[in-house]
Amino acid sequence: MGVAYKAVQWNRQKLVYDIILLTTVVFYLFFFEGISLHLSSDLDLKGIWIRAFGSAAFILLHIILSIGPLSRLSSKFLPLLYNRRHMGVTMFTLALLHARDALAWYHDFGNLEPIVSLFVSNTHYADFVRFPFEALGGMALVILFLMAATSHDFWLTNLTAPVWKTLHMGVYLAYGLLVGHVVLGALETNPHPFLSAAVGVGFVWIVGLHLITALREAEKDGVPLFSQAIKSNIDADGFVHIGSVTDIPENRAKIAVISGERVAIFKYDGQISAISNVCQHQNGPLGEGKIVDGCITCPWHGYQYLPDSGISPPPFTEKIPTFNVKIQGDQILVNAIPNPPGTPVVPAVIGQE
Amino acid sequence: MDSLAIAVVEWVINLVRAYAIAGLVFAILFVTLFIKQLDSGAQGWALGFRILIIPGVVAFWPMFAIRLLRGKGHPTEKTAHRLAAKQSAGAQ
Ligand code: HEM
Ligand code: FES
Numbered sequence: 096m097g098v099a100y101k102a103v104q105w106n107r108q109k110l111v112y113d114i115i116l117l118t119t120v121v122f123y124l125f126f127f128e129g130i131s132l133h134l135s136s137d138l139d140l141k142g143i144w145i146r147a148f149g150s151a152a153f154i155l156l157h158i159i160l161s162i163g164p165l166s167r168l169s170s171k172f173l174p175l176l177y178n179r180r181h182m183g184v185t186m187f188t189l190a191l192l193h194a195r196d197a198l199a200w201y202h203d204f205g206n207l208e209p210i211v212s213l214f215v216s217n218t219h220y221a222d223f224v225r226f227p228f229e230a231l232g233g234m235a236l237v238i239l240f241l242m243a244a245t246s247h248d249f250w251l252t253n254l255t256a257p258v259w260k261t262l263h264m265g266v267y268l269a270y271g272l273l274v275g276h277v278v279l280g281a282l283e284t285n286p287h288p289f290l291s292a293a294v295g296v297g298f299v300w301i302v303g304l305h306l307i308t309a310l311r312e313a314e315k316d317g318v319p320l321f322s323q324a325i326k327s328n329i330d331a332d333g334f335v336h337i338g339s340v341t342d343i344p345e346n347r348a349k350i351a352v353i354s355g356e357r358v359a360i361f362k363y364d365g366q367i368s369a370i371s372n373v374c375q376h377q378n379g380p381l382g383e384g385k386i387v388d389g390c391i392t393c394p395w396h397g398y399q400y401l402p403d404s405g406i407s408p409p410p411f412t413e414k415i416p417t418f419n420v421k422i423q424g425d426q427i428l429v430n431a432i433p434n435p436p437g438t439p440v441v442p443a444v445i446g447q448e
Numbered sequence: 449m450d451s452l453a454i455a456v457v458e459w460v461i462n463l464v465r466a467y468a469i470a471g472l473v474f475a476i477l478f479v480t481l482f483i484k485q486l487d488s489g490a491q492g493w494a495l496g497f498r499i500l501i502i503p504g505v506v507a508f509w510p511m512f513a514i515r516l517l518r519g520k521g522h523p524t525e526k527t528a529h530r531l532a533a534k535q536s537a538g539a540q
Contacts, residue, residue, distance in 0.1 A: 100490055100491075100494055100497045101494060101496065101497055103496070240503075240507075241504075241507060243503075244503040244504035244506075244507055245504045245507075245508075247497070247500055247501055247504075249487065249490075249497070249501050250501070250504060252487060252522055253486070253487060253512075253522045254508075255522070255523055255524065255525040255526075256525045257525050257526060257527070258525075354528060354529060354532045355528035355529075355532070356527060356528035356529050358529075371527065371529040371530075373527050373529065375525065378527075415529075416527075416529040416530055416532075416533045432532060432533070432536045433529040433530075433532050433533040433536075434533055435533045435534065436524075436530060436533065438533075
């Protein structure tokens with residue numbers, strides 16, 4: 096990044112989201128306590144808070160996992176995507192409080208340290224129903240910690256976006272571990288059919304939503320998941336036919352897959368330019384963005400690039416690969432081989448050959 | 449309880465602790481003295497930012513230590529297009 100890092104880049108909108116998020120969480124926790132005490136007054140308060148923190152974190156995890164696919168299906172959910180980072184850190188904090196209280200509650204007797212006791216007090220690692228579900232929670236917590244600790248933009252730059260994304264894909268592993276933690280934990284300590292049913296419904300929702308989104312994305316790319324890919328037709332000069340200039344609205348892009356990745360082909364001021372679709376920030380889809388003030392603007396967090404060079408306007412320093420373009424009649428042709436990041440390319444002028 | 453299992457778990461936990469303590473010492477030195485050598489985005493004092501990244505530096509400290517020793521900044525990402533562009537530039 097070319098600009099100075101700050102702890103949090105708050106604006107009015109994000110501040111409002113954060114306030115709503117925190118109030119909802121606090122309300123949920125006290126609501127949970129109230130209901131539990133109401134249902135059975137002989138429960139220990141500490142035990143209630145362990146469950147309140149744990150369930151709050153688990154519900155928040157479902158919301159976080161839904162935002163990605165939902166915002167692919169409808170742009171109405173994009174504002175939630177921008178705020179997902181703070182949701183993630185909030186979820187980790189709740190999970191940490193849950194784990195801390197559970198360790199103090201279940202493991203702080205005897206002469207072993209609580210953290211050692213966590214792994215050795217139940218060694219039925221080969222037994223399904225009596226499996227040490229707390230160890231599953233512990234592993235998930237480590238993943239959630241790594242994600243929360245690397246949530247600042249500094250980490251995107253220093254781990255690079257692909258590595259960072261892979262690390263944050265660990266959330267799915269954490270989710271799987273937690274489903275095990277909750278289901279087995281419930282079987283062992285709190286056998287309540289409602290809890291297991293709720294976990295099941297949540298699981299079907301998350302998996303179903305991701306499947307629907309994956310199918311839709313694959314169709315858009317012309318690579319249907321369950322049939323053969325449509326071959327792009329490269330001509331003798333090494334150019335790929337994209338379609339007519341009339342297909343693209345002004346200041347918008349058409350997306351095509353070339354050289355193993357999506358390319359964004361933009362139309363603006365009577366010209367055509369093509370750049371790699373992959374934003375250098377978090378690999379957002381540039382081709383779904385617009386040209387604002389002469390710059391391609393990423394729809395995810397607003398990073399900008401000049402359409403004819405793929406370079407971010409100063410003081411920024413990002414550079415992405417560009418593609419040579421031609422126009423024949425009304426047909427757009429894009430070179431099959433990308434230029435090195437930041438290579439200036441003369442835009443193809445519409446109606447002039 | 450199995451005393452061997454306890455010994456193994458205690459040993460592993462002590463190892464993790466040692467890694468984290470070394471990481472914390474490194475992280476404090478890193479955010480106060482060395483961070484600008486690796487990332488030009490760290491400008492001025494930005495105290496909040498520097499404190500915020502400490503937990504992650506504790507986890508990933510060997511990566512930063514190696515970059516500092518080699519005198520290298522942060523790398524640039526690899527995407528299919530970046531790799532293809534590099535390849536064709538090399539072929540010419
Ligand atoms: C070291 C880490 C962890 C430990 C030691 C731990 C411990 C426990 C224990 C002892 C229970 C049973 C509580 C009871 O029914 O009385 C439980 C349940 C639960 N845990 Fe964890 N946990 C850990 C991590 C996590 C994480 C990371 C999450 C979620 C983000 C989580 C979510 C839950 C949920 C949703 C329940 C079910 C709550 C209920 O019974 O109402 N746990 N955990
Ligand atoms: S992915 Fe964040 S601005 Fe493009």
